[in-house]
Amino acid sequence: MIDFSVYGKKTPEVFAVKCPNCGKVDYPAPMLCKKCGERRDPSGSIFKDWEKVSLGGPCKLLAWTRVYALPEGFDVKYLLFGIVEFENGLRASGRLLVDQPETNMKLNARADVIRDVKGVEIYGFMFEK
Ligand SMILES: [Zn+2]
Incomplete structure (x- = not known):
């Protein structure tokens, strides 16, 4: 993998998200968990934050x-x-x-x-x- 940090750039990463309620990992990030219906709030202010999983x-x-x-x-x-x-x-x-x-x-x-x-x-x- 190319190390972008030497150019002062962040290493590109693509993330899946993990439902904080049931643990289902999904990509691309859904607005609702496909398994248990837990809501995802990208701002993180109303609902629990979903853990990012590097893909x-x-x-x-x-x-x-x-x-x-x-x-x-x-x-x-x-x-x-x-x-x-x-x-x-x-x-x-x-x-x-x-x-x-x-x-x-x-x-x-x-x-x-x-x-x-x-x-x-x-x-x-x-x-x-
Ligand atoms: Zn879930």
């Missing part, structure tokens, strides 16, 4: 696709996107940095800047071998 590391490719119609901010002809499953059972989608993707192949996920929209960096997942 990344070993995962398995479930499905992938090639996307040609790209939004503003990309300067390539197409991108590969994949859906993976982490060891804890959570699923996430992101960019696939593999030439020949195969369903069920083992990958490694890391968080990175996926695009820069008018100076705002958007974090997402990159999957690679």
Whole structure:
């Protein structure tokens, strides 16, 4: 993993959230726990704060696709996107940095800047071998 701290930048991370009531971990963060219905309050002022769980590391490719119609901010002809499953059972989608993707192949996920929209960096997942 690239160490962004030497550039004075925070290391990108993507988080799942953990329900304080029943412990279900979910990503992307839901407004209501899918298991017990506990409410999540992103401001943390009304309801209990939900613990953040860092996502990344070993995962398995479930499905992938090639996307040609790209939004503003990309300067390539197409991108590969994949859906993976982490060891804890959570699923996430992101960019696939593999030439020949195969369903069920083992990958490694890391968080990175996926695009820069008018100076705002958007974090997402990159999957690679
Ligand atoms: Zn819950």
